[in-house]
């Protein structure tokens with residue numbers, strides 16, 4: 001099965017894209033897929049999960065660590081690097097099955113042919129460990145200097161985040177620094193081994209701590225160094241500096257070998273469960289495997305209470321924040337393979353309840369209004385001015401933070417999915433039910449009673465389509481609010497039947513009895529826009545159909561600048577029916593059993609041409625819904641678009657002047673959803689697991705495994721049907 005991603009030929013213009021595409025990560029940190037000699041100019045970075053910092057007057061974002069992979073060479077005292085000369089041959093590759101990144105570059109310096117080969121990874125077995133093997137071969141007798149160490153001149157978008165650098169050299173090189181906002185320590189250390197005799201000295205400047213290794217080489221000789229790197233930070237360690245040093249002091253070359261092996265073993269076990277094989281379509285097969293790779297490298301397998309940012313661990317874009325992307329787009333894949341991980345991800349939201357309550361109260365509401373861009377502890381990092389106007393360079397007022405109230409319901413949706421899939425009361429007892437009740441209470445306080453219609457409305461909201469702000473009765477938002485309220489009631493009753501005292505105690509603690517009664521009365525009376533009898537269409541929000549009816553390609557012609565933001569107060573899409581991403585179609589996907597095939601088809605056909613797919617969350621939802629209406633061939637293009645997003649790099653990289661590039665884990669999760677839930681029609685029902693495949697023509701078979709209620713199932717789907725075996 002194809003599992004190696006390769007790019008042949010040196011492409012300096014693709015350095016930023018390759019930084020995302022060749023990412024290796026282990027949930028604790030992400031190492032951008034840049035070359036060893038690269039610096040912040042090429043956006044080399046080691047992105048730390050869950051450690052954030054704010055420089056005064058700038059956006060709060062995750063911290064990048066000093067780069068311990070930094071390495072370059074001098075041959076006969078001349079710098080040999082892709083930064084100074086074009087290599088005669090070059091390739092970069094990534095083994096998806098082992099999460100090992102490799103590069104090979106060949107240079108001609110006079111008659112000497114020099115080859116650099118490097119391989120590296122972030123250990124999946126021990127998340128503080130990073131490994132680098134670096135080797136150089138020459139064809140002529142010469143001197144070689146390998147300069148390797150820690151580059152503390154870090155790429156930051158809103159930095160610098162680290163200060164008070166402490167450098168220690170010797171057998172261990174160690175750089176320790178502290179964040180600006182709260183003085184949290186980050187410590188990076190490294191130790192190098194080589195069997196080839198060499199001389200060694202160190203240089204230190206303000207931001208670099210370097211080891212110079214000098215070798216005398218004969219013609220045809222190869223020299224190899226192996227590097228063991230450790231990174232610790234305050235997010236989870238009381239004394240990172242000490243922990244880092246202690247982990248290196250006694251380390252030997254043998255430990256490095258063992259670390260490589262332990263790492264590969266973890267990956268072998270992961271893929272044994274998660275791999276999906278698509279027979280008959282190599283491109284789709286590889287793109288899906290690549291998507292699953294991207295998802296698995298960023299999952300916090302190592303701890304509880306951490307979640308996954310919208311751009312994974314590929315950098316600081318989107319403030320390293322967790323959006324609804326995690327619950328709605330990534331969780332389904334994880335839920336079918338590793339429900340414990342999902343439990344941890346949901347625990348992060350439970351731990352965010354205090355912040356969510358504060359946020360609701362700050363806007364005058366009750367209950368829990370979760371952060372739109374959520375950082376540690378649920379802190380909402382969304383700026384009131386989240387987009388910069390390309391013309392005036394002025395920050396534009398946006399309402400993502402204030403009005404994207406569907407976030408609380410999205411989390412409850414995921415919580416219910418988890419509960420239904422696992423039947424696990426424990427998470428509900430340990431804060432899950434409290435979360436659902438508080439989210440429901442938030443909607444109770446947001447609802448607006450219309451006496452003339454005797455119903456409740458959600459007015460002044462922002463739905464999934466972010467181009468239309470502050471709208472009334474967004475169908476998706478109203479439905480997810482109603483769902484939240486009924487789910488809170490159902491979960492309360494269900495849990496009460498098994499744990500009556502706990503539930504009574506919780507309701508008392510939350511003084512919830514009046515709200516419980518209110519939920520019962522108000523939930524059924526929420527106005528959720530329905531398909532119109534005449535057209536079958538659901539209006540996305542009040543007045544949507546009266547907006548100018550045009551198409552994304554027409555709006556593109558109206559742009560004065562390609563980076564212009566399409567939404568907000570003056571965007572080209574704001575007064576039109578062109579939408580950014582699946583909105584009504586998202587609603588219909590989630591609640592598909594409430595609509596007829598005709599209604600699903602009509603809405604898909606109406607909204608699809610009007611959708612720009614300006615968000616990477618959009619394509620998979622159109623793909624999934626196309627599967628539901630039996631249009632696999634329509635779904636196929638959306639599947640490929642979502643599965644290949646990080647391979648092609650073809651996605652929106654700017655919102656106004658703001659860089660929003662990086663990896664797209666929601667789209668990666670969406671790829672799995674379209675393949676398995678869509679094309680293979682996998683469903684967990686009251687009667688157990690069902691799979692009714694509707695594969696694209698050229699797919700002969702799709703084979704995958706899922707874990708469900710303590711068993712592992714092998715499922716093979718073809719045009720003839722599906723087979724399921726317990727393994």
Ligand code: IFM
Nearest residue numbers: 310323324325464615617
């Ligand atoms: O969560 C999404 C949102 O729906 C559209 N803008 C980007 C966010 C992060 O992916």
